[in-house]
Structure formats: C-alpha cells, structure tokens
Amino acid sequence: xxxxxxxxxxxxxxxxxxxxxxxxxxxxxxxxxxxxxxxxxxxxxxxxxxxxxxxxxxxxxxxxxxxxxxxxxxxxxxxxxxxxxxxxxxxxxxxxxxxxxxxxxxxxx
Amino acid sequence: xxxxxxxxxxxxxxxxxxxxxxxxxxxxxxxxxxxxxxxxxxxxxxxxxxxxxxxxxxxxxxxxxxxxxxxxxxxxxxxxxxxxxxxxxxxxxxxxxxxxxxxxxxxxxxxxxxxxxxxxx
Numbered sequence: 001x002x003x004x005x006x007x008x009x010x011x012x013x014x015x016x017x018x019x020x021x022x023x024x025x026x027x028x029x030x031x032x033x034x035x036x037x038x039x040x041x042x043x044x045x046x047x048x049x050x051x052x053x054x055x056x057x058x059x060x061x062x063x064x065x066x067x068x069x070x071x072x073x074x075x076x077x078x079x080x081x082x083x084x085x086x087x088x089x090x091x092x093x094x095x096x097x098x099x100x101x102x103x104x105x106x107x108x109x
Numbered sequence: 110x111x112x113x114x115x116x117x118x119x120x121x122x123x124x125x126x127x128x129x130x131x132x133x134x135x136x137x138x139x140x141x142x143x144x145x146x147x148x149x150x151x152x153x154x155x156x157x158x159x160x161x162x163x164x165x166x167x168x169x170x171x172x173x174x175x176x177x178x179x180x181x182x183x184x185x186x187x188x189x190x191x192x193x194x195x196x197x198x199x200x201x202x203x204x205x206x207x208x209x210x211x212x213x214x215x216x217x218x219x220x221x222x223x224x225x226x227x228x229x230x
Contacts, residue, residue, distance in 0.1 A: 002155045035216045044207055044220035047155070056218070088156060090217070096171045098217065100145070100157035 003028065003099035004089050011107040017077040020104045022089030024043045024070050028099050032092040034072040036065055039086045039103075040061075049074065076106070111135040113208050113221035117128050127195040130185075131208030131221055138184045139164045144211045147182060149162055150223075151204035152165045158178045161211070162191055167222075 005023040012018040022034065037045035046057050049065035052072065062083075064075045067082050076083055089101040117129035128149075136143060144163035150156050160172040162182045172180050181194040193201060208221040 033215075044209075044223050045217075046220075047216065050214050050216045050218075056214075089125050090156075092215075095174075098148070098172050100156035100158070102155045 001092070002102035004101035006062065006087075006089060006090065006101035008102065009078045009105050009107065011109055012076075012079045013109045014019040014060045014079055014081065016079045018106065019073060019076075020074045020081060020087050020089075020106070022072045022074070022101050024072075024089075024091055024099070028070075028071060029067065029072055029091040030092055031068040034065065034067050035090045037088045038062075038088065039088065041085075045088060079104075079108055081108050111210060111212070111219040113210065115206070115208055115221040115224045117133055117178055117226070119225055119227060120176055121198055121226060122230050123199055123228055124194070124197055126197070127193070127198050127202060127206075127228070129189055129193045129224055129226070131192070131210070131212075132188070132190040134189075136210065138162075138189050139186055140212075141165055142213055145184065146209045146211060146217060147193045148202040148209065149202075149206045149216070150210055153201075154204070157191070157204075159195075181223055202226070202230050203228045 036049035038048045039045045052067040053065045086103045093099045111136045114132045121127045144161045147159040160182045179196045184191045203210040207224045209217040210219045
C-alpha cells in the first residue's frame with residue numbers, strides 16, 4: 001500500500017495530452033515539493049520533474065508538472081510511443097522518509 | 110556525471126543478512142550537500158525507501174519504520190561507497206534494490222542499476 005495515490009493506468013493516442021494525478025497528505029505533498037519519475041522496463045527510475053514543476057536538463061518540455069494543496073499532476077503533451085512507461089510521483093515526508101506513489105502504467109494506443 | 114555501481118549477491122537465504130554495496134563516481138560519499146539512499150521495488154510493495162546516510166558535521170542516518178530494527182546503511186570513505194545491510198530477511202524482502210543519491214536538487218536524482226535480490230532457500 002503506497003503512501004501516495006496514483007491511478008494504476010492511463011492511456012492516450014499519439015499527439016494527445018494525458019495527465020496523471022498523485023494524491024498525498026499534509027505531511028508529504030502538503031508541506032514538501034513533488035517529484036516525478038519515468039521508469040522504462042528493466043531500468044531504474046529516471047528523474048522527470050522536481051520541485052513540482054521543474055525539468056532537469058535534457059528532459060523534454062512536453063513533460064510538465066503542477067501541484068495544488070495535497071495533490072499533484074504530471075502532464076504529457078504531444079504523446080509519443082516512446083513515452084510508454086511507468087510513472088511515479090514521490091515526495092519527502094516530514095517523518096524523514098521518502099514516500100512514493102504506486103505508479104501509473106501509461107499505454108500509447 | 111555521477112554514476113552509482115551496485116554489487117552484491119542476488120540470492121540470500123531466509124533469516125540471513127542481505128548485503129549490498131554502492132560505489133560512487135563523480136561525487137563523494139562525504140559530500141556535505143548529498144545523501145546516499147537505498148530504495149527497493151517489488152510488485153507487492155511498489156517503490157519503498159529504506160534509508161540513507163549523509164555527512165554534514167558528522168555522519169547521520171534515517172531509516173524507514175518498516176525496516177528500522179533490521180537495517181544499517183554505512184559509508185565507506187576509503188572506497189567512496191556506501192552499503193546496505195538488512196538482517197533476518199524473509200521472502201517478503203525479495204525485491205529489486207536500488208541505491209540513489211539526493212544532491213543539490215534535494216531529490217533522488219542519480220540511481221544505481223538495480224540488483225534483484227531473491228530470498229529463498
């Protein structure tokens with residue numbers, strides 16, 4: 001049972017915009033920033049978004065993040081087949097631990 | 110560029126100790142702006158942060174409550190690496206284990222390649 005709540009699956013067609021939600025609580029998302037990771041099969045998670053809406057160097061601007069209260073969202077615009085992956089949200093919790101969402105499997109139809 | 114290289118056995122017997130090492134290149138385990146973490150991933154538990162070690166004016170650790178009585182994360186400054194020890198393992202500890210750095214961005218930014226550890230006799 002993950003601390004942060006994500007939908008298990010999402011899908012879209014090429015070129016579409018999809019969003020993935022992440023819900024937490026006052027001790028994690030409510031008081032700290034949100035991080036998003038992309039995980040391709042057999043590989044480690046890759047940092048996609050940090051501090052709610054910041055992209056590391058090299059990450060496409062098709063990926064964007066937002067946060068409101070104890071919830072956050074990841075948006076992917078201009079969906080491409082290579083975006084098919086698992087996406088995880090994460091946040092630092094005031095109990096001095098990292099907490100994660102259960103992951104959302106994105107399918108490009 | 111920071112790189113983390115994991116090593117350790119892929120099979121551990123029940124009740125024994127799981128031991129993994131993460132070798133660091135491109136940064137220092139003694140960095141005052143980084144922390145060195147262990148995370149695991151399994152189908153039943155998802156991504157689960159286990160613990161970290163970091164140096165500011167002294168060495169400190171934080172551990173997840175779920176494993177706090179069984180875990181030790183230690184730095185090795187002579188080899189620029191850090192390690193995970195998880196005692197009294199059961200089949201529920203079967204997972205892919207990752208080491209990761211949290212650096213200047215304050216997030217888990219660089220990850221090791223992952224090690225599948227199976228607990229079985």
